Amino acid sequence: MITLNINKKTYKVDANPDTPLLWVLRDIIGLVGTKYGCGVAQCGACVVHLNGEAVRSCVTKVSRAEGKKVVTIEGLSATNAHPLQKAWLELDVSQCGYCQAGQIMSAAVLLKENKKPTDQDIDNAMAGNICRCGTYLRIREAIHLASELQGKETSGK
Amino acid sequence: MKKRSLAVIGTLLIMVAIMAFSLDTSKTIAPLVVVKKDSLASVTAFKQVYTVLMSARCMNCHPSGDVPLQGDDSHLHTMFPKRGVEGKGLYAMKCSNCHQPTNVAGLNKPPGNPNWHLPPANMKMVFQGRTSNQLAKQLVNPKTNGHKTLQQLIEHADDGLVKAGWNPGEGRTLPPMSHAAFKKAWITWIKNGAYAPESK
Numbered sequence: 001m002i003t004l005n006i007n008k009k010t011y012k013v014d015a016n017p018d019t020p021l022l023w024v025l026r027d028i029i030g031l032v033g034t035k036y037g038c039g040v041a042q043c044g045a046c047v048v049h050l051n052g053e054a055v056r057s058c059v060t061k062v063s064r065a066e067g068k069k070v071v072t073i074e075g076l077s078a079t080n081a082h083p084l085q086k087a088w089l090e091l092d093v094s095q096c097g098y099c100q101a102g103q104i105m106s107a108a109v110l111l112k113e114n115k116k117p118t119d120q121d122i123d124n125a126m127a128g129n130i131c132r133c134g135t136y137l138r139i140r141e142a143i144h145l146a147s148e149l150q151g152k153e154t155s156g157k
Numbered sequence: 158m159k160k161r162s163l164a165v166i167g168t169l170l171i172m173v174a175i176m177a178f179s180l181d182t183s184k185t186i187a188p189l190v191v192v193k194k195d196s197l198a199s200v201t202a203f204k205q206v207y208t209v210l211m212s213a214r215c216m217n218c219h220p221s222g223d224v225p226l227q228g229d230d231s232h233l234h235t236m237f238p239k240r241g242v243e244g245k246g247l248y249a250m251k252c253s254n255c256h257q258p259t260n261v262a263g264l265n266k267p268p269g270n271p272n273w274h275l276p277p278a279n280m281k282m283v284f285q286g287r288t289s290n291q292l293a294k295q296l297v298n299p300k301t302n303g304h305k306t307l308q309q310l311i312e313h314a315d316d317g318l319v320k321a322g323w324n325p326g327e328g329r330t331l332p333p334m335s336h337a338a339f340k341k342a343w344i345t346w347i348k349n350g351a352y353a354p355e356s357k
Contacts, residue, residue, distance in 0.1 A: 041255040041267050042235065054249035059261045106249035113248055125248035128236040128255075 002066055006031065007075025017063035021055075022046045024062045025072060033073040033101050037130075044129030047102040048072045054109040073101035076108060083149035084108055087142040095133035103129045107143050115154075116147055190307040192350055199349035205334065205342040207289040207354075212332045214322035218275050219284035225275055226285070229330045244275040260326035268326035272318050276303070293346075293353035307347055314340040 004011045006029065013028050025031045025048070034057060037045030041056040048057045049071040050064070076082045084104050087093075094100045103126070110117055110125035117125070122140050131139065209215060217226035223240040224233050238250040246252045256273040260266070276282040280303055284292060295301045296310065305313060313319060323336045332339065346352075 040263070040265050041261075042265075047249065047254075053251060053254055055254045059255060059257060059267055061257065064257065110248040121248070124239050125250060128238065128250050 002062055004062070004065055004070060005068070006070040007072060008069075013062070015062055017061060019062045020058050021048070021050075021060045021062045021065050021070070022057035025057060025070075031072050031074050035098055035101055037099065037102070042130075043099070044102040044106060045099050047105040047129070049105060049109065052109070052112070054106045071105075073105060076104065082108065083146040083153065084111065084142070086149055087146035090145060091138055091142045093135055093138040093142045095131075095135050099129060099131045099133075103131065103139055107139070107146070110143065111147060111150055115151065117143065190311065190348065192307070192348060195349040196352040199346050199352040200354045202342040202345035202349065203289065203293050203352070203354060206339065206346055207292060209322075209332045209334060209339045209342075210284050210292060212322075213330065214325050214332050215319075216284045218318075219282055220275070221283050221285040223278075231285075240275045240278055240281075242278050244277040260324065262327070264328045266326065268321070268329070270318050270321040274318070288356060289354045290356035291353075293351070297347075297351045307351065311344055311347055314343045 001012045001014055002017065002024075004013060004024070006025070011029055013024055015024050015028060022034060022036060025034050026036070034048055035045040036058060037043035039058045041059045044056065046056050046058040047054045049055070049069075050060065051068045077085060082104075084107050088100070088104065106126055106129050107122075110122065114121055114125075119140060122143050126136075126139065126143075210219075213226070213229050213231050217228075217231055217234075220226050222233075224237050225240075226232065227234040236250070238252070239247050241247045241251070246254070252273045252275075255267045257267065257269040258271040259269045261269060280301065282295070282301065282303060287295065297307070299305060302310065320336060322332055325331065334342075
């Protein structure tokens with residue numbers, strides 16, 4: 001049995017330690033917000049946070065997550081009120097939506113480490129997340145908006 | 158009585174000082190590399206070393222720009238991950254987000270190592286585009302080699318990330334000689350004077 005901390009809850013799962021974390025999240029635990037895209041760490045659809053870093057869960061063995069904190073798109077905010085989620089809705093970023101969980105999880109790491117990212121910072125952070133609908137310009141705009149929202153929330157506290 | 162007290166205190170101070178020196182293991186003297194000046198043997202060995210360092214498995218992480226190289230043809234790494242200050246990537250594009258502690262099984266899956274990184278931004282230690290003359294000089298200069306002494310350079314042949322070049326994961330070509338042969342040539346180059354081949 002492997003013990004995992006996912007979205008602040010403890011799960012005990014019966015899985016081979018070499019199983020990709022993505023498989024455990026989706027097929028065993030039922031957190032299907034994280035998507036399977038390429039399976040070779042090339043597209044970014046499967047990004048989750050592992051101790052605050054934007055790892056690709058399709059190539060991350062579940063054993064690497066043991067004793068660490070995993071956050072999936074379901075756990076980013078209890079009320080879907082993360083500045084990125086608000087910005088995404090405000091600007092209607094998604095088209096088909098398949099890649100968007102990964103996009104948001106990658107963007108969340110960017111905004112945690114850089115409160116006011118430039119276009120270049122956004123490109124540097126998001127170049128590994130592919131969107132076949134081509135929503136890149138809206139994603140960039142939404143990250144700028146989320147940065148503003150985050151700034152207002154912080155200053156309001 | 159006063160003289161006796163002073164003598165006791167003095168003796169104690171001397172003992173403490175002696176103990177302090179004998180317990181200070183942090184200042185062990187680095188073993189000296191015995192260098193024999195043999196430019197022919199040194200340069201001949203470096204020619205072998207150079208073929209390894211310029212192979213994809215070594216050069217791909219010593220790029221001239223800030224994006225690592227990838228594949229046997231050393232193309233720019235897809236997704237263009239950037240070096241970052243410490244050489245470990247930026248934001249959501251850090252090396253270890255995809256590169257796991259071990260190789261991921263299967264073709265075109267990320268090779269792994271617990272310490273996957275590029276050289277840091279303040280000392281890029283570029284291999285790409287260097288002639289053998291330039292690279293040899295760069296490797297022995299502590300200002301351009303990561304502040305390494307000759308002894309540390311010798312030890313670097315057994316660094317975990319260096320050795321990962323010989324365990325690159327499926328579908329990737331190995332360096333042009335075994336790690337043992339490389340290490341032998343590397344040490345021969347250094348111990349015979351670490352000469353740089355003539356610039357052409």
